[in-house]
Amino acid sequence: MKFEVYCLCISFVFFVWSFGSLHSEENETANASKKERSSSFELLLKRQTYHFIPYEYTSLTEVQNLHQSATTDKLRQNSKVLIPFVFGYENHEKNYKLEISYFEMEIVNPNVLVLRTNENQISFNREYLTPVTRSELEANAYRKFYLAEDWNLYLGGGIRNINKYKYGTYLGEGAFQEYFFTYGPQVSIKSEYSVMERMKVSIGFDGFYTQGNRFLKDPILNSQTFTFPVNIAGTEGIYRGYELDVSLSYRFFENFKFYIGYNQIESKFSYLNFHQINVTYLNSGWNGNDSTFSEIPSFSQPTQTGNFETLKGIYLGGSVNF
Incomplete structure (x- = not known):
């Protein structure tokens, strides 16, 4: 599957590049009066408030037992202000552009109210997700x-x-409970329209597919349970989705621009080759020196169906051309 996606994306990019080369002379003539430099660089910094809805939240209501159900409230403390950057190089003579961008988003205390029903029992409590x-x-x-x-x-x-870290309780500083390192191809399209001489409207859309290894820290210890995952080798993670970016920019002092925009990344995350089984021991009390865990474990398989992750937010930005 991953190989076919790579081939399709490479074919699309090659077609676009070849088609653009056939029309380079027309483009050059039509825009010769607008070119002041043969090439330029741009560094864009954004101050963006991201709202992160992770897979761990959207999969809370998935239960494997037909006699159980779960309902969640709105996820809280899932926002953060961060500064993504975009660095680009554009060649005006040959009509191509290269661009690289990066951001990192972390939520340290996400929590949600969960209503659970199990046969004749009903529970309603606040659950705290691990930092992501x-x-x-x-x-x-x-x-x-x-x-x-x-x-x-x-x-x-x-x-x-796309890299994703899930930090666990009682893990050492810098350690992780679950980590995905994924990469893959994407196709991109951007449109820029000059509303006025110094003002532009820009719309960008990316479609992507990433896949990569999963690394798991075991065992997992918290105040109530001691969990030891088994059969974890060979598991991978997959992201499939799109990114939408809409912005309005204003150029001033010739080489500086001011941006205001909206960005949204919608992706579906799913496990691949997931066969993990959790062996869990319950904390049965305190023996004076340490916790005592039950001798008889319980066995379970975590939820493994695909579900979505969303990042979205409004940003202000500034860029410099040189």
């Missing part, structure tokens, strides 16, 4: 097309890397 970090790195190449005098279109693609 997600980082994304993108590298893209675009071919530039001039659709009209004030309308540019960029077509291309590249590679996206």
Whole structure:
């Protein structure tokens, strides 16, 4: 599956690049009066408030027992202000653009009210999810097309890397409970339209597929249980989704721009080759020196169906061209 996705994305980028080369002379003539430099660099910094809805929250209501059900309230403390960056190089003579971007989002105390029913029992309590970090790195190449005098279109693609850390309780500093390192291809399209001489509206869309290894810290210890996962080898993680970015920019002092925009990353996360079984011992009390765990364990398989993750937020940004 991963190989076929790579081939499709590479074919798309090659077609776009070849098609753009056939029209480079027309583009050059039509826009010769607008070019002041043969190439330029741009560094864009954003101050963005991200809201992160992780897989751990969206999968809470998935239960394997037909006699059980779960309902969740809105996830709280899942926002953070961060500063993503975008660095780009554009060649105006050959009509191509290279771009790289990065951000890292962490929520340290996400919590939610959960209503659970189990046959004749009903429980309603607040549950705290483990801290989660997600980082994304993108590298893209675009071919530039001039659709009209004030309308540019960029077509291309590249590679996206998504890393996700889930930190556990009672783990040492810098350690993780579960970690995914995924990467894969993406296709990209961007459109820029000049509303005024110094003002532009930009819309960008990326479709991506990433896949990679899963690393698990075991055993898992908390105040109530001692859990030892078994049969964990060979498990991977997959992200499939899209990114949408809409912005309005204003250029001032020739080489500086001010941005205001909205960004959303919607992806479906799922496990691949997941055969894990949890062996859990309950904490039966305190013996004076340490906790005592039950001798008879319970066995369970964690929820493994796919579900979505969402990151979204409004940002203010500033860039410099050189």
